Amino acid sequence: NVQSTKEVIKLVVSGRKRKNLVYISTIGVFGGGQVEPDEYTDITQQSLFRMSGYSKSKWVCEVLLGQVREHKLASVTIVRPGLIGAHSVTGEGNVRDWLSWMVRAAQTLKLAPTSEALKSVFLRLVPVDYVAQTVAILSLSHEVPCTPKECSSGIFFAYHLVNSDDAISYQEFFNCLKRVCPNLKET
DSSP, rough: HHHHHHHHHHHSSSSSSSSEEEEEOOOOGGTOSSSSOOTOOOOOOOOOGGGGGHHHHHHHHHHHHHHHHHHSSEEEEEEHHHOEEOOTTTOOOOTTTTHHHHHHHHHHHTTOOOOOOGGGGGEEEEEHHHHHHHHHHHOOOOSSSSSSSHHTTTTEEEEEESSSSSSSEHHHHHHHHHHHTTOOEEO
16 A cells, blocks of 8 residues: 555656545544544544554555645545445445455354344445545546645545444344344354
């Protein structure tokens, strides 16, 4: 992530015309410490300790892009999706993400975890088509997506693509899975 972002930065700052850069990051740059982080929260104040390697690399990239923005070399828009889920209409999703692996593991082992704790931990999936449409719209926009004050101060313009309305607990998720896979036993 970091090396490819450095290469994109070189491309964006080359030439005479100011360019707009839309960067896909992750809500994980907040390390899971805030339930609903604010788009204007300074990520440099976040704890790297609670982040995965992927989130740490995205954090480093955002810091680099902050320097680009601070020096007014380009307009930078950050898109921070949460957990990306299946398409809202077709149901097609990433068969290689951890959620798909967890479902396959449950099917293979014929086990579904149960615990009181699973009732208070939620999946907040954002449909992949919503994320793709938002990124496309932002990428095709020819306007600098910030106010003059924000642009002059070097503040990022960020979009958090999270689903706070249609959360489902892990317990509900596994109950649904047990309905379509009746051979699953509770652990």
